[in-house]
Amino acid sequence: MRLLVATDAWAPQVNGVVRSLEHMAAAAAGHGFDPVFLTPRDFRSLPMPGYAEIRLALxxxxxxxxxxxxxxPTHVHVATEGTIGHAVRRRCLAQGRPFTTSYHTRFPEYLAARAPxxxxxxxxxxxxxxxxxAGTMVSTPSLERELAARGFRGLMRWTRGVDTDLFRPADPGAPAPAAFAGLPRPIFLFxxxxxxxxxxxxxxxxxxPGTKVVVGDGPDxxxxxxxxxxxxxLGTRTGAELAALYAGSDAFVFPSLTDTFGIVLLEAxxxxxxxxxxPVTGPLDVIAGTGAGILDADLRAAALAALAVPRARCRAEALRRTWAESARQFFGNIASAHAGASIIRAPAVDAACPG
Structure with a gap:
């Protein structure tokens, strides 16, 4: 079964969409799929105004x-709602082919933050x-409830995982990351x-108190x-270097109000x-009731209280979240949606969509 994944998000972008799809590609053979990707690398593209890291595919x-x-392809998954996603969606509808989508990003909230x-x-x-x-994959129960209330249909659960071999506590006696040398403690990391x-x-x-550290890049x-x-x-860090920064910090502060999940929560x-x-979608689904963190409308109070959370409890919670389970859900959703799909033709307005 050849699965075409259409995504406007791809390397060199560093984000949860890209990481999730990379892990699904690595697990595909075990579920009987041969994945192929349609990305901005396959087309001429232009940098998104104000956000050059994101390429808009022509x-x-x-x-x-x-x-x-x-x-x-025998199966199609549209991962994003950009120009590539629209073009593939339109082709599937024109041919009467079923396809699945996934809801990764709160574009309405992101757009409202930039324009009226x-x-x-x-x-x-x-x-x-x-x-x-034929089905839309969502990462958490709270997001599923929210979208269902907004009239979204065919919602399917697709959770996320974490590589617990790469992301792991520091070895006993290991020195602090060089990037933290001389910084006042505690270190609060984003x-x-x-x-x-x-x-x-x-x-x-x-x-x-202590030091705030930001890892990542972007227009702000x-x-x-x-x-x-x-x-x-510190800019963008990946792999073992990023894992060492997590392990060498004292608390992870996640200020987002709009993420649909937050893979960085699991990495931390x-x-x-x-x-x-x-206490919003994402953190509520990953942290609430686990004892592995503090959720509070007062983020300062949450950050200070997090310093007292046992680190072993955090690790134990992460061990429950595997990419193997994520892949089982993802490929199971694709197989079941394609098998039971009823064809929905494109409305006439789609002719005006980008792509």
Whole structure:
């Protein structure tokens, strides 16, 4: 079974969508699938205004048709709602082919943070996009309930995992990361995209002892670094280097109000790092009731209380979250959705969609 995954998010982007899809690709053979990816690398692309890391693919029908004929997919998953996602969705509908989608990003909230666009308009657009699919994958129970209340249909659960061999507590006696040398303790860490939708400014504005450290890059990095000279901005770190930063910190602060999950939460827990976050979708599903972190509308209080959370409890919670289970759900959803799909034709308005 050849699975075509259409995604507007791909390397060199570093985010939860890319990491999730990479892990699914690694597990695909064990579930009987041969994955092929359609990404911005397959087309001419332009940098997104104000966010050059994100490429907008110029996904022409002729180019897509040539690639499609070469790949000959038996199953299709549309991972994102960008130009590539729209083009593949439109082709599937025109051919009467079933496909699945996944809801990774709260675009209505992200867009509202940058422009005066009513969220009701954005959700109506997203509902039309996803309701044409045979199934839409969501990462958490709270997100599923929220989208169902907004009229989204065919919702399917697809959780996330963490590599607990890579992300693990520091070995006894291991030195602190060199990046932390001389920094006052405790170290409060944030990892993620440095952009307005991640609410990093709320973290940096907290009155906390010790040092605030930001790992990641994005369009707001320069502005926030200038506004908060006592914080340390380390840029993007990956792999073992990132794991060491988690393990060498004292608390992980997750200020986002809009994430649908937050894979960084699991990475922090796997390294034995307690989490402080707001009680919203994502943290509520990952942290609430586990004893592995503190959720509070007062983020400063949560951050300070997280310092007392036993690190062993964090690690134990992360060990319950595997990529193997995530892959089982993902490929099971695709198989069942395609097997039982009823075909939904594209509404006429789709002719005006990008892609």
């Amino acid at each position: 996904c022409t029908p002729a180019r897509l048709s040539r690639i499609w004929d070469r790949l000959s 666009v009513p969220q009701a308009w954005s959700y109506a657009w997203l509902r039309r996009f996803h309701n044409a699919a 990892v993620g995209r440095v952009a307005v939708e991640k609410n990093v400014a709320a973290f940096l504005g907290l009155d906390l 990095r320069g502005r926030l670094a200038a506004a908060h000279p006592h914080a340390r901005f 827990l796997a390294c034995g790092l307690p989490v402080a976050a707001y």
